[in-house]
Amino acid sequence: MKILCACLFFVCAFAVFAHEHAVPELPKIEWSFDGFRGVFKRDQLQRGFQVYKEVCAACHGVKRVAYRNLASLGFSEAEIKSLAAVREVLDGPDAEGKMFNRPALSKDLIGSPFSNDNAARAANNGALPPDLSLIVKARTDGANYVHALLTGYEKPPEGVSVGDGQYYNRYFPGHQLAMAEPLREGAVSYSDGTVASVSQMAKDVVTFLAWTAEPEMEERKQLGVKVILYLLLMTGLFYATMRRIWSRVK
Ligand code: HEC
Structure with missing residues (x-):
């Protein structure tokens, strides 16, 4: 009985908790x-x-995106260069073994602000x-x-x-x-x-x-559409071939 009551309590408490925290x-x-x-x-x-x-x-x-990827958004090469140039990135080591900051280039990742x-x-x-x-x-x-x-x-x-x-x-x-x-x-x-x-x-x-x-x-998605069109075409072709072959069987 005690166990049953405890279970009931937890189910009710959970229902109230879940309701309060429900996301619309x-x-x-x-x-x-x-x-x-x-x-x-x-x-x-x-x-x-x-x-x-x-x-x-x-x-x-957005650490997976490099400035040069922004070409897909319709930005020109010059626009991408100037978008990158406002940011500093760490590079190196130089001839003396020191790391140094330089303006970002198109090949650099947009990275994190921290x-x-x-x-x-x-x-x-x-x-x-x-x-x-x-x-x-x-x-x-x-x-x-x-x-x-x-x-x-x-x-x-x-x-x-x-x-x-x-x-x-x-x-x-x-x-x-x-x-x-x-x-x-x-x-x-x-x-x-x-x-x-x-x-x-x-x-x-x-x-x-x-x-x-x-x-x-x-x-x-474009490839998907092409593949489906191709499969439809092939289905039609195979169906026509099958009918032709079987038409000789009486
Ligand atoms: C001042 C800093 C700040 C700015 C500006 C900011 N965010 Fe956030 N964002 C945070 C912090 C901190 C978290 C983590 C919140 C947490 O876990 O409580 C977060 C979390 C998120 C999450 C994750 C939510 C989840 O389900 O875990 C998304 C998505 C998000 N931000 C999108 C954006 C977008 C889009 C913008 C720009 C329109 C933006 N943020 C601007 C600080 C910021």
Whole structure:
């Protein structure tokens, strides 16, 4: 009996806990890269990179992307060189065995804004801002999740106290995270005239992060379509051949 009561207690406690920490369903966005004919729009990728560079890059790296990879976003070689040149990277050793700083070149990785994880934690109240290169793949329904996270900051409900250096977010599991709301209306100014609303910037940066997570997505999908067309053609051909061969059998 005692065991049964204890079990019941735990089930109820868990149900209450799970309910309190339940994360609402993610709003579903229509992404240009969804579906078997999905593509990345070049202008949106460039806007997303701008949001990353001007806002997120203060804390998050994209260590799998080199400056020269940005050619896929439609940037010219000269633009890539000048994007890289504003950053300093450590190189060496030189002839005297010393390491030295130099402006980044196209071949360098965009990397992280911090020299190591401890420095990143120390600057962020003990929390580590994760590298964003693969974040869209690393989270369930990643694109919708990151968009929801960026637009999901709100006042904590009555009775919920938010820890020091923590912020309340509707969609973060547990609802409290160490990242302050990074996007505010007009945080960037787009040169193509697009209005920089929070939702627009979130969509743009998520599109950029979907690209960093799978830069070869467009080729993969195009190849998929070609393979299916080829298989359909072959099925037709084999079917016609079979009918021809069997037509002689009475
Ligand atoms: C001032 C620093 C700072 C800025 C700017 C910032 N972040 Fe963060 N971010 C953090 C920290 C710190 C965490 C870790 C939070 C935690 O685990 O509590 C984090 C976590 C995240 C996560 C992971 C959430 C999860 O599910 O674990 C994502 C995704 C993210 N940030 C995206 C972004 C994007 C996109 C931008 C730019 C629009 C951005 N961040 C700007 C500091 C920052």
